[in-house]
Amino acid sequence: MYSYQAPLRDIQFSAFELLGYAEHYASLPGVESIDAEFAEAVMDQTARFAEDVLAPLNAPGDLQGVRWQDGQVFTPDGFKEAYQQYAEGGWVGFSCQPEYGGQGLPKSLNTMIGEMRGAANVAWSMGASLSAGAIDTLMAYGTEEQKQTYLTRLITGDWTATMCLTESHSGTDLGLLRTRAEPNADGSYAITGSKIFISYGEHDMTDNIVHIVLARLPDAPKGTKGISLFIVPKFNVNADGSLGERNGVTCGSIEKKMGLHGSPTCVMNFEGATGYLLGPENRGLNCMFTFMNAMRLGTAAQGVLHSQVALQKSQQYARERLQMRSLSGVKAPESEADPIIVHPDIRRMLLTQKVVAEGGRMFVHYMAQQLDLSEHAADEAQREQSNKLLSFLTPIGKAFLTEMGLEAASLGIQCFGGHGYIHETGVEQNLRDARISTLYEGTTGVQALDLLGRKVLGSGGELLGLFTSQVLEFCKAERSEQFSGQAKQLEQLVKDWLQLTQGIGEKAMQDADEVGAASVDYLMYSGYVIFAYLWLRAAEVAAEAIESKGDADGFYQAKIDTASFFYQRMLPRAMAHKAAAGAGAESLMAIAEEGFCF
Amino acid sequence: MYSYQAPLRDIQFSAFELLGYAEHYASLPGVESIDAEFAEAVMDQTARFAEDVLAPLNAPGDLQGVRWQDGQVFTPDGFKEAYQQYAEGGWVGFSCQPEYGGQGLPKSLNTMIGEMRGAANVAWSMGASLSAGAIDTLMAYGTEEQKQTYLTRLITGDWTATMCLTESHSGTDLGLLRTRAEPNADGSYAITGSKIFISYGEHDMTDNIVHIVLARLPDAPKGTKGISLFIVPKFNVNADGSLGERNGVTCGSIEKKMGLHGSPTCVMNFEGATGYLLGPENRGLNCMFTFMNAMRLGTAAQGVLHSQVALQKSQQYARERLQMRSLSGVKAPESEADPIIVHPDIRRMLLTQKVVAEGGRMFVHYMAQQLDLSEHAADEAQREQSNKLLSFLTPIGKAFLTEMGLEAASLGIQCFGGHGYIHETGVEQNLRDARISTLYEGTTGVQALDLLGRKVLGSGGELLGLFTSQVLEFCKAERSEQFSGQAKQLEQLVKDWLQLTQGIGEKAMQDADEVGAASVDYLMYSGYVIFAYLWLRAAEVAAEAIESKGDADGFYQAKIDTASFFYQRMLPRAMAHKAAAGAGAESLMAIAEEGFCF
Known part of the structure; x- marks a missing residue:
């Protein structure tokens, strides 16, 4: 009904006018030459691809969906051709190391590309971006041979990759996973197990698929400390780089989902599939967490x-x-x-x-x-x-x-x-x-525990202080009357944030459930404060721009108006989250397990 | 994966223990004989139907969906049979007048039935409940002949009915509708126009469908004061009640929707279809609003x-x-x-x-x-x-x-x-x-304008006062220490509600947009206060029950615990809505129409 238009003006504002990406790139060894003009050219090219190629496939892809037949998966019409165009355009290896065929450009630029690609067609985009994690992992932990065999082909986009983590009984809790890796005589491993929720685990867009699989060696310790990574290609790769025999990994079915109908979510069955250890034994989770x-x-x-x-x-x-x-x-x-x-x-x-x-x-x-x-x-x-x-x-x-x-x-x-x-x-x-x-x-609940438990309390407040001191400094800066009220509001929010944190920390020493009880509301509070910080910065940059160069299309005034709206109408929600986060675990833990539903 | 279980225990608590439905029914002329036992029997029977017949059709109905072919609509497997069982069970006419075949039972009982029916299968339930509006309208405004011809057949469930309001350019704003009604020589009318979003406008569950259609007479005034109601049957009805010729109304297509896949949402085309005036000319909207x-x-x-x-x-x-x-x-x-x-x-x-x-x-x-x-x-x-x-x-x-x-x-x-x-x-x-x-x-925005504009400010605060005085009286009642804190909180919320209303009312006299600007947050605030009132009442009733008869299964204690949770962790959201509702229209109206998106 309405076609996608890449928000180039706002991307430019956020990255270059607000956050000074030009100076940022100039400071980074190896990419000093990136200027606003180069970035603009990249963005324009991406915008055209997103608007003209990807967006028209979005609604039809949702209606047509993916099809599974006898282990084969067929993506919606046009997905394969769009992927080939994307790979040929060099987008897959955009921020990969040049020595393996990448363009070596900073990930921040890639992030902007990712936004447009996903906005135009998020189901297709899942397929285009899923190699990134595997590429990073191979780059960091692969042997030179593994890099030459797999990494280079992923960077060109000739092949795609997956990360095979989840099993039906093991999602958030990866320590429970059961997929086994038995050593073969030739130094490879026989991988056996079943993985679920593998996006693009099987598809028709490329000749080969490289699975990075989490599995356990025979004598591995229980839990998260006994997980290793393995490379399991769909087709084995011959010494000359050509494709050999089909490996023992197949797609058993695809899920019927709420959305992302154009993106296959696969059950992947490994039946003694040949795999190659990637990185150190039993350190798979650590490698991935990098x-x-x-x-x-x-x-x-x-x-x-x-x-x-x-x-x-x-x-x-x-x-x-x-x-x-x-x-x-x-x-x-x-x-x-x-x-x-x-x-x-x-x-x-x-x-x-x-x-x-x-x-x-x-x-x-x-x-x-x-x-x-x-x-x-x-x-x-x-x-x-x-x-x-x-x-x-x-x-x-x-x-x-x-x-x-x-x-x-x-x-x-x-x-x-x-x-x-x-x-x-x-x-x-x-x-x-x-x-x-x-x-x-990682669900919202998992992120919230990571934030409050590991990052904030786990660092004794150091990480929180690193950010809040920056915000408090910003609040203290001289500014026009126009924004002084918002700056005061922001300062108070930050002080309340520190106080809230301290209060939870003290309670948590008595009862660890206090962390989980406060966590999601704590995270939401934090998000609103960060928005308050960024929107005030944006309003000030906009006001300066109006003074220095006018505002022909009203772009800057709209920033100032939106900041006002946020402060007046949305930021009050932070109060509610603060109250809930500070309310303690009692009201959550009191009710009996049988009491939730009669 | 998990089958539906009707929450009979909680329905009983809410209706009979909390709200005294037994005494309530005893006070109503004509239904004095309904006691808890009768109600329980009705609920049990409904629960069995919902759990055993409707719930198993729910997920399959969603996957199979409805099918449109050459103007005919086929509902998912099993829907038709379930409907027949429902009609034979007398559920359709449950709260209709006995003189036309109904059971004459109070609508509150019907509401409880509706919850279970919808929880088990909401797509099917749309079909079962859609006659209610037409039945009420026919009952109040139909001639005796219309009642005998149509109403009696709707009450038995032999036929179903629709309400045909929306046109593609006319949704919330019914004043814009264009469907025409031209008088025929025999006193009937020829209805011409196209209606959209007509639930079960066409289906295979009954032999006939009675459409109540909003249309304009030739000389009707513009806007909402020129709309009349017409009865347009799918098949004309002979004098002896048998079905005659197909009328000029057909289903042009059905919509692809986010959900309710088992419920056909039809485009209904009226091409000179024979219709019969229902109620007074040009008063159609008033009749419906009843x-x-x-x-x-x-x-x-x-x-x-x-x-x-x-x-x-x-x-x-x-x-x-x-x-x-x-x-x-x-x-x-x-x-x-x-x-x-x-x-x-x-x-x-x-x-x-x-x-x-x-x-x-x-x-x-x-x-x-x-x-x-x-x-x-x-x-x-x-x-x-x-x-x-x-x-x-x-x-x-x-x-x-x-x-x-x-x-x-x-x-x-x-x-x-x-x-x-x-x-x-x-x-x-x-x-x-x-x-x-x-x-x-009516969207949330429409409800909010109705609440704040028509009901609250439009009555000069009378309607609000009617409710709040009841709550304030409840707050002042003597109570145990256990709940006095919550009662104080509730009292303050009500006082703030009145003050908030007054503030908005004063601003609205200067600028009518202040009403729309405050409305949704005002409504949400109101909702949280009503929840606070009802949850505190529930907690007190539960505490009394524990004292008087114990709490073998923990049902009552869970009520008290849930009320605590609500007061501590959800009710703080009311603060945020109050702040937003009180913030005024300026931050919404300042931004230019072109400024929302670049």
């Missing part, structure tokens, strides 16, 4: 793109749909009714979507900048500090942005009224596709 | 049933699924992990669902009691007061409960983790089916 932040950053960006899609469609509809008259007087006398954008409550919904889409974009770009720094900064202290900051921000970004993305996507339906429930308008698909985002890559 | 409260009560109950389904499935899964150890120490040493119900955040989600399901049930039963009184109370003053109270409560009940139902349904997915995204577990279908509930029968 890349957790980068992987979760990609999921955080899904919150942004689902909000962006909802916002775009909603505002177009709200400007066209004529229904009722404005309560404050006729606004479109030439029509039989006013466009619904005149109604305050429609505006409330649009502004909420805008806060999430654009605020989430700033948040993601901010994290991506720290990711670049943690990997590439010249100074080791800087790398370390950015890594700490990123570790702290990642669970908040992943969980808060995907939760907010669900709200924005649901409001997208609400803005369309009954028409939003119909497939044709695209907004219900957007919610169905979005609904997985708070579940995979 | 029954708005009853219709919206049914939708409010959908919030309850979607929450109930989510709660049931979630708590069963949470007690079975083993994943991770409790942070406060191993709870199930015999297993390789603890059931996830030990984790505080899982409990937070379950308790939230329980608050909505059981709190919503009390809310719906409370409204249904007022509906009974407004229709049947012996005393006219009582009828009038109950009607006022119901008018005030209806928009809150419809919008607040369906919004909360979406949250509970979404948490249902969250409790299942990645498995919640898969069709098999049923929780994703529950959210898809639920998503329509905040849209139809």
Whole structure:
């Protein structure tokens, strides 16, 4: 109904005007030459691909879905051709090392690409991005031979990869997994077990698929400390790089899901499949966790793109749909009714979507900048500090942005009224596709425990302090009268954050359940404070821009207005989360297990 | 995966222990003989039908969906037979007048039936309940001949009915509708136009379908004051009651929707179809609005049933699924992990669902009691007061409960983790089916304007005062120490409610957009206060029951625990809504129409 338009203007604002990506790239060894112009060219090219190639396949792909037949999986019409175009364009290896065929560009640029790709077609995008985790893992832990055999083919996009973690009884709790790896005489392993929820575990887009499989060696310790990684190709690879025999791994079925109908979610059966140890024995989880932040950053960006899609469609509809008259007087006398954008409550919904889409974009770009720094900064202290900051921000970004993305996507339906429930308008698909985002890559509850338990309390408050001191410093800066009220609000929120943390920490020393009881509300509170910080920064940058160069299209004034809306109408929710997070575990733990439902 | 179990124990608690339905029925002329035993028998019979007949058709109906072929519509396997069983059981005419074949039972009992029927299979239930509006309208405005011809056949369930309101350009704004009614020589009318979103507008469950159609007479005034009602049967009816020729109304297509796949949503084309005027000319909307409260009560109950389904499935899964150890120490040493119900955040989600399901049930039963009184109370003053109270409560009940139902349904997915995204577990279908509930029968935004604009400010505060005085009186009653803190909280909330209303009212005199700007947050605030009132009442009733008769199964203690949870962890959200509702229109109206999206 409405076609996707990449939000290039806002991406540029967030990355370059707000976060100074030009200076950022200039400071990074190896990519100093990236300037705004180069980035713009990359973004333009990606935008064209997303708008012209991917977006038109989105709704048809949802209706057609994937098909499983005798172990083979067929993706929707056009998916394969789009993937080939993507691989040929060099997008797969965009931020991979040049020595193995990548372009060596910073991950922050890749993040911007990922947003547009996913907004245009998130089911297809799952297939295009799923190699990233395997590429990182192979790069860090693969032998030179493994890199030459597998990594180079993944970077070109000739093959794709999967990460095979989950088993039916073992999801969040990977320590329970049972897939076995028995040593073969030739140094390889025979992998046996069944994995579920493997995205693009089988498909028709490439000749080969490289599975990175979590399994246990025969004498491995129980739990998470006995898990090793194995490379299991769909087709064995001959010494000359050509494909050999089919390996013992097959797709047993695909899931019927709420959304992402164009993305196959496979049950993968390993029946003595030949695998090759990747990285040290029994250290598989540690190897994988190295890349957790980068992987979760990609999921955080899904919150942004689902909000962006909802916002775009909603505002177009709200400007066209004529229904009722404005309560404050006729606004479109030439029509039989006013466009619904005149109604305050429609505006409330649009502004909420805008806060999430654009605020989430700033948040993601901010994290991506720290990711670049943690990997590439010249100074080791800087790398370390950015890594700490990123570790702290990642669970908040992943969980808060995907939760907010669900709200924005649901409001997208609400803005369309009954028409939003119909497939044709695209907004219900957007919610169905979005609904997985708070579940995979660690549920909201898992992120919240990671934040409060491991990152905040586990570091004795160090990581929290690293971020809050930056915000408090920002609050103390001189500023115009226009923003001083918001800065005071923000300062108070940060002080309350520190106090809330201390209170929970003290209770947690008596009872560890206090951490879990407070965690999700604590995380949501944290997210609202970070939004308050970023939106105030955005408003100030916008005000400066208006003064220095005017505001021909009203872009900057809209930033200032949206910040006001956020502070007045959404930020009060932080109070509710603070109260809930501070309420203690008693009201959760008191009720008997049998008492929930009669 | 988990089969539906009707929550008979809690229905009994809410209706009979909390709201005194036995005394209530004893006070109503004509139904004095209904006692708890009779009601229990009706509930048991309904529960068996819902659990054994309807629930097994629910997931298969979603997968199979409805099929449209050359104007004919085929419902999923089993739907037709279940409908016949339902009609034969006398459920269709349960609360209809005995003189036309109904059982004459109060609508509050019917509401309880509706909850179970919908929880078991909401797509099927749409078909079973859609005649209610038409029956009420025919009863009130039909001629004796129309009643004999149509009403009696609807009450037996031989035929079904629809309400044909919406056109593609005319949804909320019915004043825009264009369907025409031209007088025929014989006193009938030729109806021409196209209607959309007509649930069960065409189906294979009965021989005939009676459409109640909104259309305009040739000389009708513009807008809502020029709409009349017409009876348009699918097959014309001969004088002897037998079916005559096919009328000029056909189903042009059915919609592809997010959920309710078993319920056909039809485009109905009227091409000079023969129609019969129902009620006075040009007064069609007024006739329909008479029954708005009853219709919206049914939708409010959908919030309850979607929450109930989510709660049931979630708590069963949470007690079975083993994943991770409790942070406060191993709870199930015999297993390789603890059931996830030990984790505080899982409990937070379950308790939230329980608050909505059981709190919503009390809310719906409370409204249904007022509906009974407004229709049947012996005393006219009582009828009038109950009607006022119901008018005030209806928009809150419809919008607040369906919004909360979406949250509970979404948490249902969250409790299942990645498995919640898969069709098999049923929780994703529950959210898809639920998503329509905040849209139809008036969106949340429409309900909020009705509440704040028409009911609260429009009555000069009278309707609000009618309810709040009852709550304040309750707060002042003597009570045990145990609940005095909650009573004080509730009293303060009510005072803030009155103050908030006054503030908005004053601003609205300067600018009518202030009403729309405050409305949804105002409604949500109202909903939380009503929940606070009902949950405190429930806790007190439970405490008395424990004292008087003990608590063998822990049912009553769970009520008290859930009320505590609500007050401590959910009620703080009311603060956020109050702040947003009080923030004024400026932050919504400032941004330019072009400024929402770049």
